[in-house]
Amino acid sequence: MFFNEIEPVYLRHWIKSIQLMKRILTLFLATGLVASAYAQDAAQPQGSWYLGTGDATTLLNLFSTGVTIAPTVGYAVADDIVLTAKAGFGGTFDALDLSIGGQYFMGDYYVGLDVDDPLNNLDLGINAGRYIDFKDVLYVAPQLNVGMLLNDPMVGVSIGFGTRF
Numbered sequence: 001m002f003f004n005e006i007e008p009v010y011l012r013h014w015i016k017s018i019q020l021m022k023r024i025l026t027l028f029l030a031t032g033l034v035a036s037a038y039a040q041d042a043a044q045p046q047g048s049w050y051l052g053t054g055d056a057t058t059l060l061n062l063f064s065t066g067v068t069i070a071p072t073v074g075y076a077v078a079d080d081i082v083l084t085a086k087a088g089f090g091g092t093f094d095a096l097d098l099s100i101g102g103q104y105f106m107g108d109y110y111v112g113l114d115v116d117d118p119l120n121n122l123d124l125g126i127n128a129g130r131y132i133d134f135k136d137v138l139y140v141a142p143q144l145n146v147g148m149l150l151n152d153p154m155v156g157v158s159i160g161f162g163t164r165f
Helices: 002-038 056-061
Strands: 049-055 072-078 081-088 097-106 109-116 123-130 132-134 138-147 154-164
Touching (some): 049 081, 056 154, 097 123, 109 138
Antiparallel strands (some): 049 072, 081 097, 109 123, 123 138, 132 138, 138 154
């Protein structure tokens, strides 16, 4: 009779232990699922180089006013942080337009800050856009630009085209 009275107590503790283990296992599985969802590779990994040709929207002016080519070089100094340098040349030294800046990537989208023409007419610009890669190393990057923040603001749209390696 003694064993019959004790047996339900052990059985209740054993059931509670199993329920506790189920909860702990479910917690670990949920934590692992959340961690794996956020542990994705960087969209722009550190050490990537970018070579661009400038604004592809000027290709429409090919036969009327000519195409402006502004070579762009970029380097990812950290995951999803890219520093860029851009140059444009209009014939004379005063027309030399240099720009340095950086972009922060959130997946395929980015925001950036540019310091435009620090030699002749210092100005700031901000941009936001989307990075679209195709054919393994080529990319297109449409973006909205707000330039001349220190002077009269100017809003524009550009489409960058280049390669990443």
